[in-house]
Amino acid sequence: MQDSSQFDYVIVGAGSAGATLANRLSADPSVTVCLLEAGPPDLSPLIRTPLGLIRLSKDRRHNWLFASTPQAALDGRRVSVPRGRVLGGSSAINGMIYIRGHRADYDGWAKLGCTGWDYESVLPYFRRSEANDDPALDDRFHGRDGPLSVTRLRDPSRLDHDFTAAAAGLQLRRCDDFNAPEPEGVGIYQVTQKDGERHSTAAAFLEPVRARKNLRVVTGAEVLRVRMDGARAVGVELRGAGFGKDGAPDSITARGEVILCAGAIGSPDLLLRSGIGAASDIRTFGGEVHTDLPGVGRNLQDHVDVMVICKSRSAAPYGISVRALPRLAGEALNWAFRHRGMFASNMVEAGGFVRTSPSETRPDVQFHLIPGRKSHRGRMVEWGHGVSLHTCVLRPESRGSVTRVAPDGPPEIDLGLLADDRDTERLLKGVRLARQILKQDPLARHGLTEIVPGDTATSDDDLRAHIRAQARTVYHPVGTCAMGTGRDAVTDPRLKVRGTENLRVVDASIMPLIVSGNTNAPAIMIAEKAADMIAEDRRRA
Structure with a gap:
């Protein structure tokens, strides 16, 4: 031509x-x-490199890095809108x-x-x-x-399996195909x-x-x-x-x-x-x-989302620490020569679709599990190890422009975001469920301590305040x-x-x-x- x-x-x-x-x-x-x-x-x-997404989320060369106007229901915060x-x-x-x-x-x-x-x-x-x-x-x-x-992750973290087992302890079913007509349950995502x-x-x-x-x-x-x-x-x-x-x-x-x-x-x-x-x-x-x-x-419309973040005594989750340095070096070599391991991770490896109430006709919230300690302060990574669990509202009532x-x-x-109070209440129920999952033994055995919102946040008003202070989107x-x-x-x-x-x-x-x-x-x-x-x-x- x-x-x-x-x-x-x-x-x-x-x-x-x-x-x-x-x-x-x-x-x-x-x-x-x-x-x-x-x-x-x-x-x-x-x-x-799949793990490169951590850097790409803030990379101006490859990302428009839009930001929202101040969001009234989020204490006037601006929310990042990467594209x-x-x-x-x-x-x-x-x-x-x-x-x-x-x-x-x-x-x-x-x-x-x-x-x-x-x-x-x-x-x-x-x-x-x-x-x-x-x-x-x-x-x-x-x-x-x-x-x-479209494939399964080559080397999913063992935390993904612990998450699935923890959810099963709350009678949440396992889902082996999230792309069947009516997906419900938890499992490891295809990528x-x-x-x-x-x-x-x-x-x-x-x-x-x-x-x-x-x-x-x-x-x-x-x-x-x-x-x-x-x-x-x-x-x-x-x-x-x-x-x-x-x-x-x-x-x-x-x-x-x-x-x-x-x-x-x-x-x-x-x-x-x-x-x-x-x-x-x-x-x-x-x-x-x-x-x-x-x-x-x-x-x-976008999926409004908030995280529960825990630190862990265990180094099993991905993380940056002195004791993790030999592992990180090995993971870099594993990627360079075999394209396997942590550098092949999309970091949001597991999750699922659940109902916050038996009266729901289909799942109304989605979980995204990160087998690592995500930052709640706008950083790319936080020092240490932990587990982070996103909860988002699947069909928000709020509208923007x-x-x-x-x-x-x-x-x-x-x-x-959260202009309609129904989204806040649904997200509140989802966060309570996320916290219950993290407290089940398959995950709790890693010595998890909740950082955000923190163990002192127990009432509905406490959690609503957490949602206003921390809610964002999952970029949809x-x-x-x-x-x-x-x-x-x-x-x-x-x-x-x-x-x-x-x-x-x-x-x-x-x-x-x-x-x-x-x-x-x-x-x-x-x-x-x-x-x-x-x-x-x-x-x-």
């Missing part, structure tokens, strides 16, 4: 959805595809957990008018992307030949890894097809806005990567479609900067209104370009932006309701399904 500024499809964002979509669309040699990424190539060894800024997007910096959610999540989308997005309709797209190497799992629900490697390395969507979907002559992948290209001709999207304006002279903006033309895959923060922000959104929001930062679409940037108050700079991100923002049929829907069920032509959004922002679990696998599924819809529309044109 000759160097050109005109393509059939221009995809903005090379993350979980964008990399997947670029692979599938460019499989048709009759079309040309340009994939634009603001960040660098995924060349850092931190990306391929991948690199080929592979957030799949290059995340915890690698492969989770799809619950059957009822997708059936719920269909009930809201999102035809074709029920569980039975999306299951084939989950299976198409997946190469699961566990022969014990049911082939009705799992793919074996897809691009994305997106291959041969002990992270398998991001860049590695899975882009690397194998980079030689295609009809696919151009451009890094270091920051898209500023979508160019519109009347209602029709005709291209994008961008800077960087050699586009434009002396840093001035330049443009790329889309003969077919412009497709935003910039995520739940980036996609609504791009629409707003392009004059598409609530007219009042656009006028606030001095923009020109093109399409008055009030739902853009609204409906932001992505808006803009100035033409330049980052968007305003109001996560709206969705919903800001929600699909649907109502007035506030941004995209229709074919992911076309309402009131426009040849413009789609394909990423987690289109979820009308957040899924009950981690969001990377659903974002990939969305792109798989979108690729089919885009191809169908091209054939009909």
